[in-house]
Amino acid sequence: MVALDQNAGQSGAGSSQDDTASFAKFYRAAWRWHFYAGFYVIPFFIMLATTGMMMMWIAFIDGRDGERTAVVPQDAPIALSLQAKTALAQYPQGTLEAYTAPRAPDLAALFRVDTTDGAMMVVLDPYTGEVIESFARRSGLYDLMDNTHGTILLGVTGDRMIEIAASLGLILIATGVFMWWPRNTSTGSVLKPNLAARGRSLWKNLHSVVGFWSAAMLLVFLISGLSWAGVWGEKIVQAWSSFPAEKWGAPLSDVTHGSMNNGPKEVPWILEQTPMPASGSLAGREGLKDGVPVTLDSIDALARVIGFDARYQLNFPKGDTGVWTMSRDSMNTDSANPMSDRTVHVDRYSGKILADVKYEDYSLMGKAMAVGIAFHMGTVGLPIVLLNTVFCLSILFLCISGVVMWLKRRPAGQKGLVPPPAPRDMPVWKGAVVLALLLCLAFPMAGVAVIFALAVDLLFVLRRPRTRA
Template identity: 30%
Template sequence: MTETSKSPASQGNTSLYRAVWRWHFYAGLLILPFMILMAITGATYIYRDEIDDWYHADLKFVEASSKTPLPISQQIDAALIAVPGSAAKVMPPANPDRSSEIVIATEAGGREAVYVDPYNGDVLGHMPDRTTIMWVVRRIHSLAEFGTIPNYIIEIASGWAILLVLTGMYLWWPRGNQKGGVVSLRETPKRRIWWRDAHAVTGIFIGVFIIFMAGTGMFWSVFWGKYANQFANGTPNGYPSGVRVDVPLSTIPMIDAFGDVSWTNENIPLPQSVDGGSDPVTTPNPIGIDQAVATFNDMGLTPGYAVSLPLTETGVYSASIYPDDLSLQRVIHLDQYSGRPLIDMGVADYGPFGKIMEFGINVHMGQEFGIANQIILLVICALIIFMSVSAGVMWWKRRPAGSLGVPPMPRDTSKLKMVTAILAIGGIIYPTVGASMIVIWLLDYLLVARPQRKLRTA
């Protein structure tokens, strides 16, 4: 019987199948724990607003009133009494029952989020900025909570997830007269083949979603995301030609001012105010935060926006909003002296690359299609966890006692080289994945393949 006509049961003996299986095994061994972590934290973060509102309700909500809210400047004064320093950012209430959030750059050098009742100026409480329960979950999701090196590990895991799906699709592909394990399950959970089928069938249905989530998640990554971000910010594909042309720019990136901005905007420099100056005699008075907020409201900025206050006498009032509806995403910079808009930019002004990626990220975060988006992502996260568990059970049932159970080397080692070369393309696209691939290949050669070869020739 020729290799192409073998039964499904014997396909595992073909050299190409073994080569793909071997890399699929190593990919799973490397990232399955991280897949479970990302799925659990990702599923939680989908409901970040709901969970934060519940957990921090004493800080985020007030009793709605018919009274006119106090001017933002007075609310800032109240916050500064509770936490001395200087106001860096304010988030006016999005709804009548919401508190104002005012971020203070403290005298000790930190940043503290102070929550103020907008109707009477009472300080409801404060905490270090970006330490709500969902911010912590977000940082655990990327392992940024544990330092830069673990953050690289998540980037590697995301890249390997894409390769894991592609190799898994090849292993799933029906061969010969195979019927079971394509879209149906064989046997019962007591048998390994049931777990194999459950793993494969689940994977083929959600594989595209895994690739999408891993690919869009890469734009937050510490290495690849950094350079992709720079590319988007440095070409017309990311920004319209008018963003920088004829606009004086400072050297302060938006990420330093806002902390949490759209990824395509992270490295846009804040434009300087051009209507003021350094001469105390000729410099006009700044418009102040109250007038700035009134201007943003008059310009129709969607409620829920954040305002970064001028950091220097040449700084600007910068407001941004990144709502669930991508079409309402917007950034406005006002000159701090004249109140003149220096930049008013929305998604419609982005280049094609920026538009595509902003859409992808909005879907990744469960925002774009409302509740349906959240439910679909929740189901996908649950199935990723099931796939990871089923892979572990399948491996445990297959592995020989006292052995790691690495799939056998292909008889034709040129097939392994071919598959490695194909996977190396992914390693070139994602350099951190490529580096990890080299490490795995060396370990496989030194600790597994070479000893096996010696045993066969002994």
């Protein structure tokens, strides 16, 4: 998103010549940083906007992992234990890990079976027990887009590269708004496109208008995305915002809720780093009635009694201290309402409820992330899918228009970046310096990128006579 090189010398009526000169220097400094941030960010934002749109529409139209497979409803489904036995028969050497209840009576049930070849999905008719299909979990187009969106298929390295891009996106917003902000004209004149302009002026005008109207949503998307990232999210914000498991009063295991993830993020953000409760104690409140054996069928019946109707996830116990985990959240498309998020853990031996976490139990940050992630992923209904689509198209336009403006500004026959000229005798803008330091401290990967850009600027760009001129 290359910056607009509007007339940097303009200022409000009555401003002194010194003020005008100082503003011009500040403007050029902001423009230069906008340029460098945009140069790195553009390919990542194009990828994120494209894969994000595809994921939203695939999930909305077709769902994931066979969840929209149709069946013919009958009087009642067969026992869940029989369904599970049939599913496991597809992979006899595997281990049943999870069950996803149908969203509606005319949809199939889903079972996840872990094998030596990875996690497999079995799609089954809950009325007849017939296996409709089976396949490797997270192996469809949605999942390819999801993995590309999160790591560009490069694992941790890709995650860090995208985190840098998202962090620099905050700098793009700050510098873009500073350059756009009207100083010698009415605000209304820069809130709508000037279609009478031509050439590069038209591109600049469209870039600034679209950028302004997209800025608030971009900020929401960047913060919600960064909260999942490996450094700012996992090491800083998420670690300090995790749900306090001690309040359950049950013994804690040595594994976290993140152990239930299988590839992509599937556990609510606030719980991912929270330890799981452990089975095998006297802790917990009444779940199953005394004398009722703890089986898959009785656990499913308990889930229905305590409010898990329609689609919900049931993770099976792992190990001697493992627990049954019932959950519903909008991130997994179980519900279109993020405020209905709920996770319940049940002791595998006694059938007692060890923990029951609802949306209202989340901290303020946890609530913000539950809603923010649902909004980010477009899992809360068609209106948000459409809104997010318009937003993604706006980001693509900003990237393309930024490149066009750069090409139109670059002198004919000159190669290389050709960044905006650095201001001479730059005065110290204390507020901007403090803001930049706080931004780099709060978002470490942005700090790394800024230091790298400064080094390149000083060592390679500004030392070249032609570039300096």
